[in-house]
Amino acid sequence: MQTPIEPGIFLPSLELWLDSRRVKPEGFISHAHSDHLASHHHVLATAETIALAAQRMKIKQAMPLSYGEPLERDDYTLTLYPAGHCLGAAQVAIDVHASGERIVYTGDLHLGHDLFGRPATPLACDTLIIDATFGHPAYVFPARASVIDDVCAWVRETLRNGEVPVVLAYSLGKGQEALHILLEAGFNVQVHESTYAMTAVYLQMGAKFPGRLQRWRGKREEGTVVLMPPHVRNRRETFALEPFRTLLLSGWAIDPSCKYRMRVDEALPLSDHCDWIQLNEYVERAQPQRIFTMFGPQHFSAHLRDKGMDAWPLEAHQAALF
Ligand SMILES: [Zn+2]
Incomplete structure (x- = not known):
């Protein structure tokens, strides 16, 4: 053929x-x-x-x-x-x-x-x-519940240190999963526009999230987590005025070199x-x-x-x- x-x-x-x-x-x-x-x-x-x-x-x-x-x-x-x-x-x-x-x-x-x-x-x-x-x-992923615990612990510690937690997750799929996890844990989350647009479709289609969907408009509110896709450029410039730390959610986080390759502070293996x-x-x-x-x-x-x-x-x- x-x-x-x-x-x-x-x-x-x-x-x-x-x-x-x-x-x-x-x-x-x-x-x-x-x-x-x-x-x-x-x-x-x-x-x-x-x-x-x-x-x-x-x-x-x-x-x-x-x-x-x-x-x-x-x-x-x-x-x-x-x-x-x-x-x-x-x-x-x-x-x-x-x-x-x-x-x-x-x-x-x-x-x-x-x-x-x-x-x-x-x-x-x-x-x-x-x-x-x-x-x-x-590539054997840890139990989802333990990854979720690690994500929440990282966010809490980052906030405690007076830094901005920036969670990096793809705008479709992983982004909504991350949003769900963070809202369920009681965090306020500001969502980048590309993730926001996809989440709006989830809501139209009847998905439920355990909290409020807030859009990131380039200015962070005190105490919130910022959720954005990994490829968003210039994020260092975006956050130049305040200390921040980045957490990537990806199955590739199993690989110890992932966080260096992806230039993030932390990476955890939440995979779809x-x-x-x-x-x-x-x-x-x-x-x-x-x-x-x-x-x-x-x-x-x-x-x-x-x-x-x-x-x-x-x-x-x-x-x-x-
Ligand atoms: Zn895919």
Whole structure:
């Protein structure tokens, strides 16, 4: 089969694109992180993903799909399931009519509950295409409750020292998780505008936060925590007038060099991806006959092959399967 060199996944026999980065006549979008988006002529996604993606690109035409409600096509049936990664994130199961094969593409995945309490669970399938961002045994995340305790302890200590706690978390997904954690712990939080815009969509879609959403307008109120995305530039200039400390929330915090590479004062491993344990759990429960891994180290597919499975990494620009 010819392999077009394009980012995304293409199922040629079904003429179906999954998370293509280039504009297609029709494309499925697993979630609204910008490395999964393109302004397709017709978008298939959850209503939440469509609403969040509309903040970042022009949506021409879209069909909102609900979790668990099958979309019937001539050649296949497509059904979405929660992916636990950010609002609206979906795994997709594709039942191919001709062969009876079930293909599952996880998109970015984290097993567990999202802010709405929707559980992401492994899906039984014949062919599994799985996000293996943290596919190495070094990446085993501590229990979420202990990371939350560490985040809150860091914020308290920073405030006690008379410094401004600046929590750095991606504007979609991690940002809302961080906001929820900080509000629940009783902190006042001022939110950068990009995180604020995404949080407003969460609220429109019915998400509940245990406190008030306040926008950061470049001036900090006494005693508050500032929440912003890691890439926001010039933050040292922004805070030039007062002492501040930065805390990055990322799965990469497992790596001891993370805080130096990311130029932050502290980093804690709060992740919206599966760790090594969850990845192995997924494969064990899904029982696929063949596996393609996406992103992350190639260690995970090699580990699965050692266990006798037919598992291979998808190269960064290897789009077409089968
Ligand atoms: Zn993502």
